[in-house]
Amino acid sequence: MTKPNAVPMNDLKRLYQRYEVKIAREIARTLQSGWWLNGATGKRFAANFAKFAGVSDCILVANGTDALELALRSAVGLNDARGREVIMAANAGGYASCACWHNDLIPHYIDIEPASQLVSIQSVLDAVSTDTAAIVVTHLYGGAVDVRAIRAELINAGMSHIPVIEDCAQAHGARIRGEMAGSLGDIATFSFYPTKNLGAMGDGGAVLTSDSRLAERVRQLHQYGWSSKYHVSLPRGRNSRMDELQAAILDVLLPxxxxxxxxxxxxxxxxxxxxxxxxxxxxxxxxxxxxxxxxxxxxxxxxxxxxxxxxxxxxxxxxxxxxxxxxxxxxxxxxxxxxxxxxxxxxxxxxxxxxxxxxxxxxxxxxxxxxxxxxx
Known part of the structure; x- marks a missing residue:
């Protein structure tokens, strides 16, 4: 019997070959600029991705897990939330859990819907309490959770103050009733790991929001907590940046x-x-x-x-x-x-x-x- 040809889970060489000319041109242009971090290319991609997702602000970071950690830290506050609970599914690979523990928060796991493996809205509502600091909704496998329904029920329950964080690492371009994943909660996170629907040729992530207060807090935290160069105004900041080459590649692929x-x-x-x-x-x-x-x-x-x-x-x-x-x-x-x-x-x-x-x-x-x- 003839041995069948191999069908790999993915083959990123094919992606590069399809867009090789455009990618090579943009990489060369970026390198020739002499500005390889925090430059015009990153700002351009951030603006384009924010427009695509339907939000006002996009802050580029080093990877999707950093994005979750920084978004969670920004959404719940820096000091008074320690030891409180964050509602999340337990089946999404551990990334939100890591972000939770790194912020001295406690994951509160809830169950999922069998047909989609997405978080059960009823399970979210059943778990909400005065100890809830935030809810992380993961749009797993490319499916979209009805964040608007969760928000409506929180309002009905008098819990509208609880921030909802969308984990969109597997949902670039996903929509629910025409609305884009990443624009539905208080703040959203993306990974641009190479195998994502929109993937870099290295690593990268982003935090998206239309809340100017949250956006400013993430901008400070992702660069040491600076309010201006070498002046720290927020504690527990870090260095988490996407380089200009990855932003250039992503801007080629986004359209x-x-x-x-x-x-x-x-x-x-x-x-x-x-x-x-x-x-x-x-x-x-x-x-x-x-x-x-x-x-x-x-x-x-x-x-x-x-x-x-x-x-x-x-x-x-x-x-x-x-x-x-x-x-x-x-x-x-x-x-x-x-x-x-x-x-x-x-x-x-x-x-x-x-x-x-x-x-x-x-x-x-x-x-x-x-x-x-x-x-x-």
Missing amino acids: HLDSRNEQRRAILDRFKAATGRRLKFLDGGDGAVAHLAVLLCDDRDTFRTFMKERGIDTDVHYPVLDCDQPGWVDLPMKGTHNLAISRASIGRLCSVPCHPDMTNDEIVQVCKALGEWEAM
Whole structure:
């Protein structure tokens, strides 16, 4: 039998090759400027990304985890929130949890919806209390959580003061009822890790908001807490900057984000058409951007072997809940006993390749393998 061609989870060389001429030109222009940090290129991309997302301010930082930490620190205040709770899902890779502990806050984990694996709005509302310092809503796998509904319920409950932080690291360009992820909460964070829907060729992140007070606080905190050069006015600042080369690359790719997201959605739709009985792909809503093609499978190990034999890479996003990580077991946390759906899902999740630089032959190869599994 002829060995099938390999279908990788991703192949970033293809992305570079598609936009090589434009990227090379912008990198050369940036290097020739002699200004490689905090320059005009970064300011231009920040302005363009803020406009794309529908907010007034975008502050570029070193990575998505820094973005979460700085956004959380800015939203809850610097001193009086220590020891209070932050409501979040436990299935999103640990990034919000890290940001929480780094700010001396306590993660309060809540459960998710089975069909989307996104946070359950009812679970958010059930967990809110006078101890709640903030809510982190993760738009996981490219799906979009209804942040407006959460905000409306908080207002009804007399809890409108609680800030809502959107973690959009997997949701660049995602929308819900026409509104863009990143514009729905009080403050939002993005990662530009290379495999994201909008990815750099290195690392980078951003904090977005339309609250001028929060924007100014993040601007200070991401550079040592300075109010002006060498003058510190806020404690617990840090050095977290995106370099100009990454901003140049992202500014080249940004105009193509919506069309590339459409390609992702079209690929996932083809996968869904080949499945439905034994394999259930997650549904992140009409405005989802298919950051990952994640399915639920009752016999994941056998399925992964089956796909590997057919030359198709798979992965698991994510194999361990935050609250079950061995290295974090002694850290403060709440809500660990109310995660029935999260725990039932964790052993069934599996991702298959889905990115806009896949060839049609590769898509057909994945569809065929999925169909063969369904027919068994």
